[in-house]
Amino acid sequence: MIWPGMGDPYKRKKTIKFLILTAIIGISAAAVSTFAQTALNPNDPLKVCINDKITPYKIKATLELIVDGEKAEIPANIGFSEDCKKTLYTLTDDGTIYAEWEEEYPFEIGHFLWMWEFPLRDMDQSKSTLYVNGKESEHFISHPLQDGYHYKAEFTSKAFDESKDTDFLPEK
Numbered sequence: 001m002i003w004p005g006m007g008d009p010y011k012r013k014k015t016i017k018f019l020i021l022t023a024i025i026g027i028s029a030a031a032v033s034t035f036a037q038t039a040l041n042p043n044d045p046l047k048v049c050i051n052d053k054i055t056p057y058k059i060k061a062t063l064e065l066i067v068d069g070e071k072a073e074i075p076a077n078i079g080f081s082e083d084c085k086k087t088l089y090t091l092t093d094d095g096t097i098y099a100e101w102e103e104e105y106p107f108e109i110g111h112f113l114w115m116w117e118f119p120l121r122d123m124d125q126s127k128s129t130l131y132v133n134g135k136e137s138e139h140f141i142s143h144p145l146q147d148g149y150h151y152k153a154e155f156t157s158k159a160f161d162e163s164k165d166t167d168f169l170p171e172k
Contacts, residue, residue, distance in 0.1 A: 045101045046111055049084040055100035059107065061145055063095045064152040067123075068160045078116045088112045099145055109151055110141035120155075127156035 065072040079089025088099050088111055099107045109130065113120055120141070130137045131152040137143040143151070 043102075045087045045105050045107075046115065048087070050087055050100055051083065051085050053102060055087075055102055057101045057104050059097075059099040059145055059147045061097050061099075061147065062150045063097055063109070063112070064150070065095070066152070066154040068155075068157055074116075078112075086115055088115045097145070107145040108142050109145060109153065112145070113141060122157050122159070123155040124158045124160075129154050 063074060065074055073093060074090060074095045076090055076093045079086035087101050087105075088097065088107065090097060097112055099105075099112075101107075110120075125140070128140070130140050130143055131154070132143055133150055134152075141153075145151075
């Protein structure tokens with residue numbers, strides 16, 4: 001098969017030049033964007049590593065996660081990568097969340113879920129809820145993370161089929 005613009009040698013040369021130029025512009029734009037975000041937000045607690053920082057502000061809370069009616073595992077070492085420790089992290093898989101920063105910062109449960117890369121887009125937020133110390137939160141995932149609190153997040157995925165729990169067969 002001959003791809004459009006590749007049959008004629010003159011058109012092929014122009015097409016290849018166009019593709020190379022487009023790739024260079026795209027890569028340059030991505031690099032400039034990354035550099036600009038780093039330069040404009042050098043101390044954004046949600047994006048920086050705290051390995052070499054003094055962090056007197058510390059929070060420890062617990063999170064219980066229920067997805068589609070079943071308890072979900074919160075893995076250990078969230079917030080850790082090669083030579084980088086983020087401000088929100090876990091050390092064990094028991095649901096304990098730690099937050100650290102140079103000064104008081106309004107961390108939220110949603111920040112932890114974002115840092116963990118929890119698939120929140122796959123969840124039906126109208127059917128999901130968050131409980132803080134046993135009481136339903138009106139802020140949902142925007143609820144502030146507070147020291148010593150227990151959070152229980154119940155999510156229902158968009159793909160969860162509730163009809164599987166119902167028997168449509170006639171009674172005997």
